[in-house]
Amino acid sequence: MxxxxxxxxxxxxxxxxxxxxxxxxxxxxxxxxxxxxxxxxxxxxxxxxxxxxxxxxxxxxxxxxxxxxxxxxxxxxxxxxxxxxxxxxxxxxxxxxxxxxxxxxxxxxxxxxxxxxxxxxxxxxxxxxxxxxxxxxxxxxxxxxxxxxxxxxxxxxxxxxxxxxxxxxxxxxxxxxxxxxxxxxxxxxxxxxxxxxxxxxxxxxxxxxxxxxxxxxxxxxxxxxxxxxxxxxxxxxxxxxxxxxxxxxxxxxxxxxxxxxxxxxxxxxxxxxxxxxxxxxxxxxxxxxxxxxxxxxxxxxxxxxxxxxxxxxxxxxxxxxxxxxxxxxxxxxxxxxxxxxxxxxxxxxxxxxxxxxxxxxxxxxxxxxxxxxxxxxxxxxxxxxxxxxxxxxxxDADDRVGPQVNQVIGKAAKPETITGRLHNNKTMENAAGELVVDGQLYEANKHNVPADFAMTNTGGVRADLEVNSNGDITWGSATAVQPFGNILQVVKMTGKQIEQALNQQYDQNQQYYLQIAGLKYTYTDSGDSNQPFKVVSMTKDDGTKISPDGTYNVVINDFLHGGGDDFTAFKDTPIQGSIGTDTDTFVQYIKDMTAAGTPVQAPQLNRKVYQGH
Structure with missing residues (x-):
């Protein structure tokens, strides 16, 4: 991938x-x-x-x-x-x-x-x-x-x-x-x-x-x-x-x-x-x-x-x-x-x-x-x-890359590893992944490319965010999490397309799934063995309902924009702007949060809510 x-x-x-x-x-x-x-x-x-x-x-x-x-x-x-x-x-x-x-x-x-x-x-x-x-x-x-x-x-x-x-x-x-x-x-x-x-x-x-x-x-x-x-x-x-x-x-x-x-x-x-x-x-x-x-x-x-x-x-x-x-x-x-x-x-x-x-x-x-x-x-x-x-x-390889890898770029609120995709909760959320999309949403708006939401394929979030014992975060640690240099694009999507993308997480045995920022949703059993769950409702972080006919700007990477991981809902959606690579964006977000006096911390994993019958 x-x-x-x-x-x-x-x-x-x-x-x-x-x-x-x-x-x-x-x-x-x-x-x-x-x-x-x-x-x-x-x-x-x-x-x-x-x-x-x-x-x-x-x-x-x-x-x-x-x-x-x-x-x-x-x-x-x-x-x-x-x-x-x-x-x-x-x-x-x-x-x-x-x-x-x-x-x-x-x-x-x-x-x-x-x-x-x-x-x-x-x-x-x-x-x-x-x-x-x-x-x-x-x-x-x-x-x-x-x-x-x-x-x-x-x-x-x-x-x-x-x-x-x-x-x-x-x-x-x-x-x-x-x-x-x-x-x-x-x-x-x-x-x-x-x-x-x-x-x-x-x-x-x-x-x-x-x-x-x-x-x-x-x-x-x-x-x-x-x-x-x-x-x-x-x-x-x-x-x-x-x-x-x-x-x-x-x-x-x-x-x-x-x-x-x-x-x-x-x-x-x-x-x-x-x-x-x-x-x-x-x-x-x-x-x-x-x-x-x-x-x-x-x-x-x-x-x-x-x-x-x-x-x-x-x-x-x-x-x-x-x-x-x-x-x-x-x-x-x-x-x-x-x-x-x-x-x-x-x-x-x-x-x-x-x-x-x-x-x-x-x-x-x-x-x-x-x-x-x-x-x-x-x-x-x-x-x-x-x-x-x-x-x-x-x-020899370690010696050559060491100066760049060990460069300190920011601070964490706690001297603890922020865990990634090997530590998902039951709704397939993980802290490192949601930190990544939080950063993408923040940096898009900072660069005057307005965005409502951010989503990434979790396969692009490749590691835990390792934090040193003194709370330092290094360049190597950040780029281990988000390493590919994929281009981040802000695309226009309807609420219906967003719902389709979220539903596409639930086919293929949840082989592919998303980390999301700026929105929350509930889902429940669908009764369909090919796609056992379906989205029930979607809201912005402030509780505003996402309308099927409304249009929203969403940060995604160019891999998803091409329909990668079979997320066809993103394919060929209109591009509103670009904010650089996923790697640089995550590094910059850690720098920005540290400079603002708000060291990074693990997000609460509450953006996807399962609603049982």
């Missing part, structure tokens, strides 16, 4: 986003009634380390003649070089998990274990999209090249695109992937110009993103790659297909996706599985930026389930043995039909370690054993040290 981060150096997002209502586990948009329903069996992840995993202690005798293959995977790193937080895996929650340097060490340990036990070098390090974007300042201020350098040090070989690779336009992501220096069109600042530029040496595979003008995959990316695996004198082939989410148009700015078309995931996988089959590849891994979640109760749901059901209706004899998922930032380990599915949460707090065996005679997976493990904190695992090469990349 361009609902995204450029923010903070340390902890940002720590719990699965389903807790915040940000991630859909509803059926995929391209599912249809003709698809079958495959058996859906949850996997188990009881151990904190691969070394503790009983099935990773030796090669079972029945697989001695097969070729062992290891897949080490991550997804949704989001430039989380230093990010830590709690991570839920299976029935357990691990505290303070994460950091890229510790992730690197655990990947090395897992690969070494596989090499020793299986006597094999058939290890592939893969990622499933959103390497960059929505990231802390030690990535974003360096145009995310520091993240790409860390991935290079971690020896990732194959990756695919997520929606955030489009945040600054796909040409810019391609630039940092290949390590090219910024061009005049990049509009790079001195920090970016001075940063070293070199290739990540990662192969991008993406099969379902094609150019609108010629139907070709952009930048010479390939839809798949084929790797040869060996064991003694035996050989076989394994294929990797990459796909991005077909919901991309609702997740980024129009200018960033307008040149591309995203094809149906299941149909694309079926197409290239058939092509790989004809090339003698009978063992296929899909790297897909599409969401899935396995609950602690063992239920696995989400678009991936629907995609695999559809794939097996189209191509019942497909050879997809492993599906490495991303996008929904949740834990998953399941077997859907004959395909194992894993997702390692997000921001480097976990990783996939999958051991499989391929028959040299048939070329097919004989068995696949997938597991997800946490990146344990130093406190939980003091004997494991951060990878020094990755740690050096992170320290």
């Amino acid at each position: 361009t609902s995204h981060i450029r923010g903070k150096l340390i902890s940002m997002l720590s719990l699965p986003l389903i807790l915040a209502g940000l991630v859909s586990i509803a059926p995929a948009a391209n599912a249809d009634d003709s698809t079958q329903t495959l058996p859906n069996v949850a996997g188990t992840d009881e151990y904190a380390k691969p070394i503790e995993q009983p099935e990773f202690q030796s090669v079972p005798s029945k697989y001695k003649k097969d070729i062992p293959v290891q897949i080490l995977g991550i997804n949704d790193l989001h430039g989380g070089l230093s990010t830590t937080g709690d991570v839920g895996i299976g029935q357990k929650t691990y505290k303070g998990a994460g950091t890229a340097a510790r992730l690197a060490t655990y990947l090395d340990q897992a690969q070494e274990q596989f090499k020793e036990v299986a006597n094999s070098n058939n290890t592939f390090r893969v990622e499933a999209g959103d390497m960059v974007g929505a990231a802390p300042a030690n990535s974003s201020l360096l145009a995310h090249e520091s993240t790409m350098h860390a991935l290079k040090e971690m020896r990732f070989q194959i990756g695919t695109l997520g929606n955030h690779e489009f945040d600054r336009g796909l040409p810019e992501f391609n630039r940092i992937l290949n390590g090219n220096p910024p061009t005049a069109q990049t509009n790079a600042n001195q920090l970016v110009k001075d940063y070293p530029h070199y290739s990540t040496d990662m192969q991008l595979v993406v099969a379902n993103v094609v150019r609108q003008d010629n139907g070709q995959i952009p930048f010479g990316y390939k839809p798949y790659t084929i790797k040869t695996i060996k064991a003694g004198n035996e050989k076989a082939k394994i294929g990797f297909i990459g796909v991005d989410t077909s919901t991309l148009p609702s997740l980024t700015l129009y200018d960033n996706y307008k040149d591309y078309k995203v094809l149906d995931e299941a149909q694309t996988i079926a197409k290239y599985d058939t092509i790989l089959n004809k090339k003698g590849v009978k063992a296929v891994v899909v790297l897909a930026h599409t969401g899935v979640a396995t609950s602690p109760q063992g239920q696995t749901t989400g678009p991936v389930v629907d995609i695999l059901n559809k794939l097996n209706s189209i191509d019942p004899d497909n050879h997809v043995g492993l599906y490495v998922a991303g996008h929904s930032h949740q834990y998953a380990n399941a077997k859907i039909g004959n395909t194992h599915v894993v997702q390692a949460v997000y921001t480097g707090k976990a990783y996939d370690d999958v051991w499989s065996y391929v028959s040299p005679k048939s070329g097919k997976f004989v068995t696949v054993a997938p597991h997800v493990y946490p990146v344990l904190s130093q406190q939980d695992d003091p004997t494991t040290s951060p990878n020094p090469n990755v740690a050096a990349v992170v320290k």
